Amino acid sequence: MIKGIETKVTELLETFLQTEGYELVDVETAGGNRNRTLRLLIHKDGGLTVYDCKYLDQAVRPILEVHQLLTEYKQLEIASPGLDRPLKTEADFKRNLGRNVQIQTTSKNGQMSEVEGNITDVVDSHVVLEETNGQTVQIKISDIHKGHIQLVW
Numbered sequence: 001m002i003k004g005i006e007t008k009v010t011e012l013l014e015t016f017l018q019t020e021g022y023e024l025v026d027v028e029t030a031g032g033n034r035n036r037t038l039r040l041l042i043h044k045d046g047g048l049t050v051y052d053c054k055y056l057d058q059a060v061r062p063i064l065e066v067h068q069l070l071t072e073y074k075q076l077e078i079a080s081p082g083l084d085r086p087l088k089t090e091a092d093f094k095r096n097l098g099r100n101v102q103i104q105t106t107s108k109n110g111q112m113s114e115v116e117g118n119i120t121d122v123v124d125s126h127v128v129l130e131e132t133n134g135q136t137v138q139i140k141i142s143d144i145h146k147g148h149i150q151l152v153w
Helices: 005-019 050-066 090-095
Strands: 023-030 037-043 075-079 100-106 112-123 126-130 136-140 144-149
Touching: 005 023, 005 037, 005 050, 037 050, 050 075, 090 112, 100 126, 112 136
Parallel strands: 037 075
Antiparallel strands: 023 037, 100 112, 100 144, 112 126, 126 136
């Protein structure tokens, strides 16, 4: 089975980052053939600083180079996922208990559906949401295609 760059990078760096007090939220690729960027979105309690980004660049770049994962990329970016960060893991959803989210799921037949609500619990790899109509739904985290916090401005 051929693994994508996102999976390879995650498998390679996740444990190291956790031991250093960071969480790998997502791995993204961007740009065209001549200007490709590999972007690591990192979470840290209290927020990610410029110092953290510099430290992580110096720490992970050699690991990625040894495993030849940067050969197709002109740039490596280390960044915070920001306010509208994707919610992907159980830790993401637990960290956002009580917040309103929008979740897109993919069913076994490939149909996409969207659910909005307040995260009331995260149990047994499921997110429990209270929808605006008062109904409670449980969504298996592995069935979530996209999840984001609903920002209120």
